[in-house]
Amino acid sequence: MADRVAEAAADPVVGGRRVQIEYCTQCRWLPRAAWLAQELLTTFEAELDELSLKPGTGGVFVVRVGDEVVWDRREQGFPEPTAVKRLVRDRVAPGRALGHSERTAG
Secondary structure: OHHHHHHHHHOHHHHHOEEEEEEEOOOOOHHHHHHHHHHHHHHOOOOOOEEEEEEEOOOOEEEEEOOEEEEEHHHHOOOOHHHHHHHHHHHHOOOOOOHHHHOOOO
16 A cells, blocks of 8 residues: 555656645635636546645635646736646646647637
């Protein structure tokens, strides 16, 4: 059992199949976090093992894949779902096309 836990911890793909959205309860950002969670779960229903919402304070809105911060509102502003989908895809399903949401205007 300990060997399986050690293998999972060492394998970035295993940890990378877990997404966490930490949001500020003081700012009432739960609806925004839940909407983004729904978008990610719909897009990556077969690729994600877990998606969690983590209540926080102090204006936090952070998206993590495994232990890696892929989006932080303090540095990047609020994300568009397509931007977060690309970042998550690059970590959990590299090479996978995102369909119409990935097309550029032109």
